[in-house]
Amino acid sequence: MKSLAELAAIRDKMKNSVAMREGAGGIRVVVGMATCGIAAGARPVLNTIVEEVAKANLSDSITVTQTGCIGICQYEPVVEVYEEGKDKVTYVKMDVDKAKEVVEQHLKGGKVVTKYTIGK
């Protein structure tokens, strides 16, 4: 390494990785990962959201985590988005593509993707 730029590059590369341990983040994305959720395919959904959030460099402000059974097993995989001062948004019957769309439009763009929310 011969320059500060190279150091900054490593830092940025690692930032998303270590940001998780700061526990900060204004938005919390929670994926239901109980038996029902896993059976319905929640794991790839969770992994997709984690990857997309990291790709968008949002790991500082968004925490992606998992939870147990929310109680609406027939709607799994369920993804819920908590944001300070706003109503909780619940997405149901998610898959990888829908997850990407939610990251793109809701988490990045701030627009709730109503076609996937519960009670649409």
Place this chain on the structure above:
Amino acid sequence: MYRAHVLICGGTGCTSSGSVAIQETLAKQLKEKGLEDEVKIVQTGCFGLCALGPVMIVYPEGTFYSRVTPEDVEEIVEEHLLKGRIVERLVYSDTDDENATDTSLNDTTFYKKQKRVALRNCGVINPEVIDEYIGEGGYQALGKVLTEMTPEEVIKTILDSGLRGRGGGGFPTGLKWKLAAGNQADQKYVCCNADEGDPGAFMDRSVLEGDPHVVLEAMAIAGYAIGASQGYIYVRAEYPIAVHRLQIAINQAREYGLLGKNIFDTGFDFDIDIRLGAGAFVCGEETALMTSIEGNRGEPRPRPPYPAVKGLFGKPTILNNVETYANIPQIILNGAEWFASMGTEKSKGTKVFALGGKINNTGLVEVPMGTTLREVIEEIGGGIPNGKKFKAAQTGGPSGGCIPAEHLDIPIDYDNLISIGSMMGSGGLIVMDEDNCMVDIAKFFLEFTVDESCGKCTPCRVGTRRLLEILEKITSGKGTLEDIDKLEELAAYIKANSLCGLGQTAPNPVLSTLRYFRDEYVAHVVDKKCPAGVCKDLLQYTIIEDKCKGCSACSRKCPVGAISGEIKSPFVIDQNKCIKCGACIETCKFGAIEKK
């Protein structure tokens, strides 16, 4: 991309309570469940709560699991990592409130009052991966210093920050650097004192194990400031994990060009080598340490000349403690004002303490200077176990003194501690309760210094031995009031005439206990009693007639046949035969035996 990080403590404390097995089991479980690409295992340095080891934190939730066994690992993987259900029974909670839901370590009282500067990366990053350190802002300070600041500006920043030596002396770090920078020489050296020898102290070890790069970065900054191109870390060979991780860190830094020639293409050269100490306490003294690095027997020499003028190999040298260095990069990045905003008027920043002794949360804490001892012991430390009463806190190890309950509310800083007859020391904090005999404590520390005295000067070599002999006389019940006066006279003489810090401070444990607990000394000498029930020669085990049921359990247990009597009538202990082993007390179901 990992969706969860599992941090497992790989510090010495948790390693000895079995964290290696936990990590292996976890790796196996993750593989079996096909989670190895989703969950990352990170081996970190010390989290601070050593008493609860092995400890584990799961992110992003920040769930803090304590006392984890290999059998628990499967449940954590199955429940938490796979299904997102926190395993409540393993979650550490510092309250007895069943409804307490603070599963995150940061919410516990142990952490709330802490302010982590020197320990900021300990328990957060993997110390064996340089990228993680860089990810947390590592080596940015070195980059800033080399490209934006002159050596004079660096020294001024450190001076303005008010940072004082964390090894115990409390000498202003910036001033030390300034003196060394002002001396012209063809070669200068930067040394790191990692010869942590106080009984019960492990602050430096934890920094080296948890965040070794911070020391390397700070030493390079120091090298730039004073114009040195070579650094030495003097670390005790008894710290194998620290030595191992330091070596890894040095190799990685060299590979990245952060140590070596022409760092950041600025023409600045700096390299660091490790020197292992053989565990002699005196080698923590700066002149003895440098003599040892030079390859000679570790003995101190008179000062002046100070190391800044004539140090290692006769060249200008600065020597700072591990914790002092751990503060440097943060001061450079955040500015002198930021650092000076923490602490008290004359002691800035934070201090790391190794909590030990009679305290619930044995471990490592970092608090702003000016925090009171009561906050550290009762709130962060969780108080004294088993409902016992606090008696004294010992700071500064064998060079320090005991602080009694009446001074618990004094804000901790260098000058306050000296004014009450103790000292900051390197940060060992041993808590004692009513079961500790203060004369015995003084004797313990004296035994240590007698062993560790290098023998070069007479006051220390002979004087400490004589002190110990008087203490032994007192604890065996043969002391007189005159002995107490002799202790004081001899202690003052040793303090005034010893060559180095070891001898000059060796009488402190005696003097401070005499100052605050003179009545205990008097009780040993006049009443021939040990009030705390520790000194064997002064104890008497007796059977309380009214409580004794005459069951004979004690007499059957007594290894020397000192207890006799008739069944169903009170038994008696023959004081001439009794060896005071205490077996009878443990055996008696009726509490009929007392120790006085």
